[in-house]
Amino acid sequence: xxADAQVTPRLVMQGITKAxxxxxxxxxxxxxxxxxxxxxxxxxxGAGKSTLMKVLxxxxxxxxxxxxLDGKAYTPRDPQEARASGVGMIYQELSIAPHLSVAENLVxxxxxxxxxxxxxxxxxxxxxxxxxxxxxxxxxxxxPAGSLSISRRQIIEIGRSLxxxxxxxxxxxxxxxxxxxxxxxxxxLIDRLAARGISIIYISHFLEEVRRLSSRLTVLRDGKSVxxxxxxxxxxxxxxxEMVGRNVDELxxxxxRKAGEVLLEASAPGLGSxxxxxxxxxxxCGLVGSGRTELLRAIFGLDPDGKVRIAGDQLxxxxxxxxxxxxxxxxxxxxxxxxxxxxxxxDNICLASLSKLGSAGFISPSQRSRHTQEWIQKLGIxxxxxxxxxxRLSGGNQQKAAxxxxxxxxxxxxxxxxxxxxxxxxxxxxxxxxxxxxxxDPVRPRAVVMVSSYLPExxxxxxxxxxMKRNGLGQAHPLSETSAEALMAEATGNS
Numbered sequence: 001x002x003a004d005a006q007v008t009p010r011l012v013m014q015g016i017t018k019a020x021x022x023x024x025x026x027x028x029x030x031x032x033x034x035x036x037x038x039x040x041x042x043x044x045x046g047a048g049k050s051t052l053m054k055v056l057x058x059x060x061x062x063x064x065x066x067x068x069l070d071g072k073a074y075t076p077r078d079p080q081e082a083r084a085s086g087v088g089m090i091y092q093e094l095s096i097a098p099h100l101s102v103a104e105n106l107v108x109x110x111x112x113x114x115x116x117x118x119x120x121x122x123x124x125x126x127x128x129x130x131x132x133x134x135x136x137x138x139x140x141x142x143x144p145a146g147s148l149s150i151s152r153r154q155i156i157e158i159g160r161s162l163x164x165x166x167x168x169x170x171x172x173x174x175x176x177x178x179x180x181x182x183x184x185x186x187x188x189l190i191d192r193l194a195a196r197g198i199s200i201i202y203i204s205h206f207l208e209e210v211r212r213l214s215s216r217l218t219v220l221r222d223g224k225s226v227x228x229x230x231x232x233x234x235x236x237x238x239x240x241x242e243m244v245g246r247n248v249d250e251l252x253x254x255x256x257r258k259a260g261e262v263l264l265e266a267s268a269p270g271l272g273s274x275x276x277x278x279x280x281x282x283x284x285c286g287l288v289g290s291g292r293t294e295l296l297r298a299i300f301g302l303d304p305d306g307k308v309r310i311a312g313d314q315l316x317x318x319x320x321x322x323x324x325x326x327x328x329x330x331x332x333x334x335x336x337x338x339x340x341x342x343x344x345x346x347d348n349i350c351l352a353s354l355s356k357l358g359s360a361g362f363i364s365p366s367q368r369s370r371h372t373q374e375w376i377q378k379l380g381i382x383x384x385x386x387x388x389x390x391x392r393l394s395g396g397n398q399q400k401a402a403x404x405x406x407x408x409x410x411x412x413x414x415x416x417x418x419x420x421x422x423x424x425x426x427x428x429x430x431x432x433x434x435x436x437x438x439x440x441d442p443v444r445p446r447a448v449v450m451v452s453s454y455l456p457e458x459x460x461x462x463x464x465x466x467x468m469k470r471n472g473l474g475q476a477h478p479l480s481e482t483s484a485e486a487l488m489a490e491a492t493g494n495s
Contacts, residue, residue, distance in 0.1 A: 007034060007035060008035075008070065008071050009032045009033060009034055009035075009068075009071075010033050010034055010035045010037070010069070010070060010167060010168060010199040011031070011032070011033040011056075011067070011068070011069055011074075011087075011168055011199065012031075012032055012033075012066075012067065012068040013029060013030065013031040013032075013052070013055075013056065013065065013066075013067050014030050014065055014066050014067075015028055015029075015030065015064060015065040015066065016028070016029040016030075016031075016052065016055055016062045016064075016065035016067070017029075017062060017063045017064045017065055018051055018055060018060055018062055018063050019063055024223055025048055025051040025223055026048050026051055026052060026055070026062070026223045026224075027048075027222065027223040027224045028065075028223075028224050028225075029048065029052055029065075029220065029223070029224060029225045030225050031052070031218055031225060032228075033168065033199045033201060034199065035167075035197050035199055036194050036195070036196075036197045036198065036199060037194065037199055037200070037215055037216065038190060038194050038200040038202055038213045038214045038215060039199070039200065039201055039202070039214060039215070039216050039217065039218065040201075040202045040203070040204065040210040040213070040214035040216070040217035040218070040231065041053075041201055041202070041203045041217070041218055041220065042203075042204070042207075042210060042217055042218070042219055042220070042239065042243065042424075042425065043219055043220035043221055043243055043424070043426075044221070044243055044244065044382075044394075044396065044424045044426040044427060045394030045395060045396050045397070045423065045424050045427065046382060046394050046397075047220040047221055047222065047223065047243070047424075048220050048222075048223040048224075049172075049203055049220055050172075051223075052220070053089065053170055053172065053201070053203070055067075056082070056087060056168075056170065056201075057076070057079050057082045057087060057089050057170070058076030058077060058078045058079045058080075058081055058082035058087075059078070059079055061075075061077075069085060069086060069087070069167075069168070070086075070167070074087075080109055083109060083110075083161070083164050083166065084110075084164070086164075086165060086166050086167040086168060087166060087167075087168045087169075087170070088160070088161025088162075088164065088166035088168070088169045088170070089161075089169075089170045089172070090154065090157050090158060090161070090169060090170065090171045090172065090174055091172050094150070094153050094154060094157055095157070096145045096146070096153045096156060096157065097145065098144065098145050098146025099144060099145075099146060100144070100145055101141065101142050101143065101144060101145065102127060102131075102139060102140065102141045102142070102143055102144075102145055102148070102156055103120070103123045103124045103126075103127035103128075103141040103142065104123065104145075105145045105156050105160065106123070106126070106127040106130060106131075106141075106156055106159050106160050106163055107123045107126060107127065107160070107163060108160065109160075109164070110163070110164050111123065112126065124141050124142070126163055127141040127159070127163070128141050130159040130162050130163045131155070131159055133162070134155060134158065134159055134162070134189060134192075135189065135192070136152070136155050136159075139152060139155065139156075149182075150178060150182075151178050151179070151182035151185070151186070154174065154178075154186070155189075158189070158193075162198075166198070167197075167198060167199060168198075168199045168200075168201065169193065169198060169199075169200055169201075170200075170201040170203070171190070171200060171201070171202050171203065172203045173203055173204060173205065174186060174202075174204075175204070175206070175209065176422065187209075187212060187213060190202070190213055191213075200213075202214055205422075205423065205424045205425055205428075206425075207236050207239065207425055208456070210231065211231055211232075214231045215230065215231060215232075216228060216229065216230055216231060217229055217231050217234075217239070219239065219242040219243055221242065221243055221244075221245055222245075226242050226245075227242045236251050237250060237251060239425070240425055240426055240429050243424075243425065243426040244426045244429070244430075251425075251428075251429055251432065251460065252432055252457075252460025252461055253432060253433055253436045254436060254460075254461075255436055255437075255440040256440070257279055257280060257439060257440055257445075257463060258279055258445075259277040259278070259279050259280040259463065260277055260278035260279045260445065261277060261278055261311075262275055262276075262277050262312075263276060263277060263278045263310065263311060263412060263413055263447040264276045264299075264308070264309070264310055264327070264413050264447060264449070265308070265309040266298075266299040266306060266307065266308045266309070266317075267306070267307045268294070268295055268298035268299065268303075268305060268306040268307070269305050270291075270472065271291050271294055271295040271298060271468075271472055271473065272295065272468070272472030272473030272474075273473065274295075274299075274449065274466065274473060274476070275476075276413070276447045276448075276449055277447060278412070278445050278446070278447050279439050279440070279445035279446075279447070280439060280447060280448070280463040280464065281435060281439055281448040281449075281450055281461055281462045281463050281464075282447075282448070282449045282450070282462065282463070282464050282465075282466065282476060283450050283451075283452065283458035283461070283462030283464065283465040283466070284296075284449065284450070284451045284452075284465070284466055284467075284468055284473065285451075285452060285453070285455060285458055285465060285466075285467055285468065285487055285491060286467055286468030286469060286491050287469075287491050287492070288453070290468040290469055290470060290491070291468055291470070291472075291473075292417075292451045292468045293332055293417055293451065295451075295468065295473060296329060296415045296417050296449065296451060297329075298317065299317060299327075299415060299449075300317060300319060300322050300327065300329040300415055301316075301317030301318040301319050301321060301322050302319060302329075308322075308327075310325050310326070310327065310413065311412075313325075323352050323409060323411075326410065326411050326412035326413060327411060327412070327413040327414075327415065328352065328405065328406035328409055328411035328413070328414055328415065329406075329415040329416075329417070330399075330402045330403055330406065330414070330415070330416045330417060330419055331402075331417055332417040332418035332421060332451070334395075334398055334399060334402055335398075338402045339390055339391075339398060339401070339402060340390070341389070341390060341391030342389060342391065343389065343390060344386065344387040344388060344389060344390065345372060345376070345381070345383055345386050345387070345388055345389075345390050345393070345401055346368045346369060346371075346372035346386040346387060347368075348390045348401055348402075348405060349371070349372050349375055349401055349404045349405050349408050350368050350371055350372065350405075350408055351405060352405055352406075352408070352409040353408050353409045353410070356371070356408075357371065368386070369386050369387075371408060372386040373386055375401075375404035375407065375408060376404075378404075378434075379400040379401075379403065379404055379430060379434060380400070380430050381393075381397050381400050381401055381404070382394070382397050383397065394423075394424075394427075395422045395423045395427075396423035396424055396426075396427025396428075397427070399419060399420070399423050399427065399431065400427065400430065400431065400434075403416075403419065403431065403434060407438075411446070412444070412446055412447065413446065413447050413448075413449070414438065414446060414447070414448045414449070415449050416435075416448060416449065416450045416451065417451045418451060418452060418453065419431055419450060419452075420432075420452070420454070420457060421453075428457075432457075432460070432461055435448055435450070435461060436461075450462065455484045455487060455488070456484070458487075459479065459482075459483075459484060462479060463478070463479055464476040464477060464478055464479065465477055465479065465482060465487060467487055467490040467491050468491075469490075469491065469493070474490060
């Protein structure tokens, strides 16, 4: 339904503010949601999206501002009262009780009662009717919820909101754990919900999802709503510019590039081989489980049997040797392998280059702070200070700090495994800018190998792209000679 329809808004949030001590999380947010509308909410991590939804769901009370639901004052005291009023939340981390049945989960919080006891028959009937209305009547309502796939657990959460009569459903990054086929089914389900007059707030880091689903979008920046657009009337660059507060020429910047000498030649048994030159970005795509991550780990020396030649010198891969010869890795699993979450930002950034920070085995705190502050400014890392524990940063800022470690270590070769996974579009834009600057540095252009599951990212960032399959890495294709369709066909064995 269009934004200009002459109807009473389903939801109005006006002038919403919320502070936690001296931290002003929301500084004045306005949001209007129409009946049957899918309205996207976008913004950087830390922009206030989660806090705003917690206000909407009754988890937080706003300091100032008003909310109306179908024209009436809406002031939920807790999430249960919000659900009873008609507002449901589908969180990224699903709130399913795995030991309970599907039916018991679906009526959780609003259990039917007969004679003072839980009416199991009524719960089963309601669950089956609700799931059937969602096109999933085949789900066994007596099965333990924990036995279902992630996508089907998500259906149970959606069904719970419908069973409670919710008129507003919030989807918070709902595709983060779904396979592509399940993502498409979710989109079709959201389309059907909207067609039934249910209003949807959709939060996502992926602009193509926003474009696929929403008719309007609202941008949050620094706790304020800064712009609302009709989705089809605004381009990606304008959305990102509103998110970061400055103009962004392109989401995927591409300065003039010139590939130089071969900087890295590497191979691993059963995984294939690759060559990358100074001044280029080599992309690697492929299906989950094809061996993309294993190839990068073998090259870096985390897994045995890799063979590496850097600048013509044959080496036996090992992490210490890799760092010493100018090759660094950003792991796809930054929380467990990429960062020391209990240490400060400065400790993490300087971890691979401590010899630069002092002499005779001593580290100068002032040197560490100066080096860290340089990367905080260059990469736009949002933090309180260089000593702040890195585990308290948003995912995007953690990823920028992981990249900063490679730059602080003065790496010539950067192995980036899913470098933008789980971070917002504005943080992605900054990482793309950093990669472009690295390979086009006029004094010393670097070489980058980037693994990604996201084809638009590879096509926008890389100079050549190779497809990883179970029989190893295929030939790298120049960007001008391939497409998303061709790469996918090769990955699935249909080419």
